[in-house]
Amino acid sequence: xxxxxxxxxxxxxxxxxxxxxxxxxxxxxxxxxxxxxxxxxxxxxxxxxxxxxxxxxxxxxxxxxxxxxxxxxxxxxxxxxxxxxxxxxxxxxxxxxxxxxxxxxxxxxxxxxxxxxxxxxxxxxxxxxxxxxxxxxxxxxxxxxxxxxxxxxxxxxxxxxxxxxxxxxxxxxxxxxxxxxxxxxxxxxxxxxxxxxxxxxxxxxxxxxxxxxxxxxxxxxxxxxxxxxxxxxxxxxxxxxxxxxxxxxxxxxxxxxxxxxxxxxxxxxxxxxxxxxxxxxxxxxxxxxxxxxxxxxxxxxxxxxxxxxxxxxxxxxxxxxxxxxxxxxxxxxxxxxxxxxxxxxxxxxxxxx
Numbered sequence: 472x473x474x475x476x477x478x479x480x481x482x483x484x485x486x487x488x489x490x491x492x493x494x495x496x497x498x499x500x501x502x503x504x505x506x507x508x509x510x511x512x513x514x515x516x517x518x519x520x521x522x523x524x525x526x527x528x529x530x531x532x533x534x535x536x537x538x539x540x541x542x543x544x545x546x547x548x549x550x551x552x553x554x555x556x557x558x559x560x561x562x563x564x565x566x567x568x569x570x571x572x573x574x575x576x577x578x579x580x581x582x583x584x585x586x587x588x589x590x591x592x593x594x595x596x597x598x599x600x601x602x603x604x605x606x607x608x609x610x611x612x613x614x615x616x617x618x619x620x621x622x623x624x625x626x627x628x629x630x631x632x633x634x635x636x637x638x639x640x641x642x643x644x645x646x647x648x649x650x651x652x653x654x655x656x657x658x659x660x661x662x663x664x665x666x667x668x669x670x671x672x673x674x675x676x677x678x679x680x681x682x683x684x685x686x687x688x689x690x691x692x693x694x695x696x697x698x699x700x701x702x703x704x705x706x707x708x709x710x711x712x713x714x715x716x717x718x719x720x721x722x723x724x725x726x727x728x729x730x731x732x733x734x735x736x737x738x739x740x741x742x743x744x745x746x747x748x749x750x751x752x753x754x755x756x757x758x759x760x761x762x763x764x765x766x767x768x769x770x771x772x773x774x775x776x777x778x779x780x781x782x783x784x785x786x787x788x789x790x791x792x793x794x795x796x797x798x799x800x801x802x803x804x805x806x807x808x809x810x811x812x813x814x815x816x817x818x819x820x821x822x823x824x
Contacts, residue, residue: 503783507774509772510766513769519756520757524538524756538743539743545739546727547720551648551731551732551734552644552645559719560717566661570635571636575588584602587599587601587602619636622639640661641662644660645658645660648731656729665686674692676688713729748763750765760776761776
């Protein structure tokens with residue numbers, strides 16, 4: 472009798488479990504079927520308001536829009552008393568900036584030997600190979616240091632035709648504040664390492680001496696002492712005023728404003744604005760709120776939130792409800808199978824007596 476009842480309940484739970492599993496297999500899973508006017512992929516352009524944005528990235532439910540402002544003004548503030556590298560500034564008749572150009576394909580004297588020059592514009596580097604032994608070579612990229620005639624130079628540019636290196640001491644930016652309430656001028660003052668300059672000069676002894684309060688250098692040839700200020704050329708001083716221009720970090724730049732504490736430099740440039748988006752997420756462009764929907768992993772629709780987001784949320788709720796029902800049916804199927812197995816196991820337990 473016990474086993475007969477167990478068999479009946481076993482069949483009952485199997486039927487319930489099978490029914491639940493059958494519903495799982497036959498139910499059609501809903502999806503977001505909302506469509507916009509155009510599906511965009513990475514690299515496409517899309518107009519929002521009066522600006523045209525580029526879909527910089529659209530992949531697997533997220534991405535980014537980019538807009539380039541080609542009429543932006545790039546501003547740089549240089550504080551009073553700042554040391555400015557010689558590689559950063561240029562003007563006509565500049566004396567403290569030393570420059571050498573290595574032409575592509577040429578053979579040139581470099582540090583006492585002949586070297587062949589090759590350039591790699593795409594990599595931003597150039598190579599110096601010993602003319603009589605090409606295996607002895609060294610490559611330098613933009614920003615690298617390179618020894619030139621006993622000085623430490625910096626690679627400032629590499630083009631298809633040549634590489635340029637620059638060396639020289641830095642400048643100290645000094646705002647002219649003496650007896651001035653509202654300054655309009657600032658001066659780049661050359662900074663020198665006099666001890667190093669004397670040590671590098673073969674005509675002089677390495678030591679700077681002081682006689683009667685005057686610093687002097689001594690010729691090796693005749694032991695004659697001459698004042699430092701007479702031996703070396705005057706320190707370079709270059710004054711700029713508001714409204715004047717100079718080349719700063721490779722760009723023609725205007726001295727926009729001079730204050731007691733700093734100098735503001737401005738130049739035309741580009742500024743890139745970016746906006747991120749994700750599946751179902753809202754974002755604002757041109758004072759209008761939009762949301763994104765990905766019909767697949769590589770394309771995206773953009774729709775106004777006020778017009779279509781209600782439809783999107785309704786379809787999301789439908790998907791959520793479907794998932795809840797499927798989870799419930801899986802629970803019924805699993806519990807039914809477990810109950811059936813337990814009933815059979817209990818029914819066939821040995822009976823005492």
